[in-house]
Amino acid sequence: MKRQITIKDIATKLGLSTSTVSRALKDHPDISPKTRTAVKELAGLLGYRPNRIALNLRNNSTRTIGLIIPEIEHYFFSAIINGIEEIAYKNDYSVMVFQSNESYKREVINTQAVLTNRVDGVLVSFSKETSDFSHFQKLIDNEIPVVFFDRTTEELPADQVVADDYQGAFIAVNHLIERGCKRIAHFAAPQNLQIGKSRLSGYHDALLKHNIHFQHDLVHLADTYEIAKKTAHDILRRPEAPDGFFAVNDMSAIAIIKAARELGKRVPQDVKVVGFENSKSSAICDPELTTIDQFGFELGREACIMLLKRLKEGDDVEFKPIKKVIKTKLVIRSST
Amino acid sequence: MKRQITIKDIATKLGLSTSTVSRALKDHPDISPKTRTAVKELAGLLGYRPNRIALNLRNNSTRTIGLIIPEIEHYFFSAIINGIEEIAYKNDYSVMVFQSNESYKREVINTQAVLTNRVDGVLVSFSKETSDFSHFQKLIDNEIPVVFFDRTTEELPADQVVADDYQGAFIAVNHLIERGCKRIAHFAAPQNLQIGKSRLSGYHDALLKHNIHFQHDLVHLADTYEIAKKTAHDILRRPEAPDGFFAVNDMSAIAIIKAARELGKRVPQDVKVVGFENSKSSAICDPELTTIDQFGFELGREACIMLLKRLKEGDDVEFKPIKKVIKTKLVIRSST
DNA sequence: TTTTTTATTTCAATCGTTTGCGGTTCAATT
């Protein structure tokens, strides 16, 4: 590797000390205008760039934030990354990405990786498998600020940013009822995730509001395309098939539409479907999917802003976890 | 920030020098078994973790690779990241992600960012706007290995990994012809991108092979959903409307299907469509899209493997750029 | 007992930058 230009190179070439060069470069008042310009000129000529690693060591900070997410391939998460990166970029931070691939084991390794990489702070949305949080506690013990987003927990003293899952589910199901649905099924996420619980309870309460009886056999764990498709097939063949579906994410919802069509049912005439995410796919599938916009981009932004605020304040103030809730919005399309 | 345990802490607590502790931790033969175990025990007890930043400074290496891509939200790119991260993870490297958002200006800033972050190597897929490559040349001048993937150029002395765009386009169009299409339109990518040229020329040559006349007015620049939809609307209303489409990516292809349906044309009976990417959306749209699998995951893997090889070999050997081509595959679904 | 060898351990420099403090130089004041 070619040696980079250092402050020392400039110093020797100009017959100065490194301290003088350092100060000259940052307009310290002690330095005479003459040497200052000389230094700056030579620095520009030589293409000097301060060695970030040395600064990292000195400041004990890397201006890097770690991001631990389940899977980058999900539209929702890539939208979030987009939001995170925008804020990080504006504040001169860089983002290191680590994927858990929905594996608890891998996630634990990820937390170790962010530790060894000495990131200044961490943003986390944990895996479906995660129910023990001690690996995140370790980050907090190391005084590394952690902000959880989307998939969060109340068990740890950490900031959170979440979509208003309860509200989103409520308006989704409410919308189905208003469109005339009588039997509404819910395809849910695992109940160890808060989002799973919140959306289920939004579903539940919307039914309640309209005096519709909550039926356990209309709720199924089905948060992937494949499982949802299979489950929808089964359920739609029952004598008392549902006339409405609220799915925990868009992929699951699209699978329902597919299954319905394969069984000769028309969407939205015979079956209405609402998803959750407002992904690209929801806008291009056929019929276009009514869904809940989760504002992933904003969610990412907010999470990053929160983290940076923590980084700025340091430990002068006592820590009080903040929970930020992003409102969701119903996007009505042709599936309802 | 809480001070981390350092080697010095262990040294003073044990009445040893830092050098001894350092060597003990890495099983240097000079150290007596007694002190070695003592050191290791205390290190474990205190939860010592070597300070990566200090090592970075000393080794002048960060074990980090920079990734510059247009947009993370594209399925293709997130698949690539997936592949990259898998290889990086296995080799104990971390990945820093920078998005250009298809902006040349932002991309230039990204190259500066990877420089200041002192990454060991860089993976690049450049923006649509990019036609000047001097910012990447600067990376190479700084002896930072660069591997281009997907959107590449021959103008720079750097490794490349690309899908076999020509072949993919050829078999796509060939397939359309075999299914009986007589007038095949091509929705192309910008021609400053090599992928744009290659796919166009694959299209061209497939027509040629079947003695179909190449018509300029059947080729349009339309590589986004919105533009493709508008263009498809226009073109499908012509008296001599095409009966087949080869689109440069899946989003564009799906837009064509939509437009066709909106005009009352049936897919695949009246109009057949082939995309390029094999994205998630292509498998769930209606009708399901015939497309070319670009193997983004493998492409990412190969690019990362190539970069790591360069990092390993150092500058002992003279540099000869390598170009790796990943074969593509036709995935036949219901749109043809 | 003295010398030589071997086994352990420490010293000090290095990576690149910053910064408190001390040191020079030179002009202004008394």
Place this chain on the structure above:
DNA sequence: AATTGAACCGCAAACGATTGAAATAAAAAA
């Protein structure tokens, strides 16, 4: 002419770990 005080600049330590060379201790050989 002696004193004061800006104005400028350099020394050296610090961040945490590594490593060649030197030093010390202990054991073996003479």
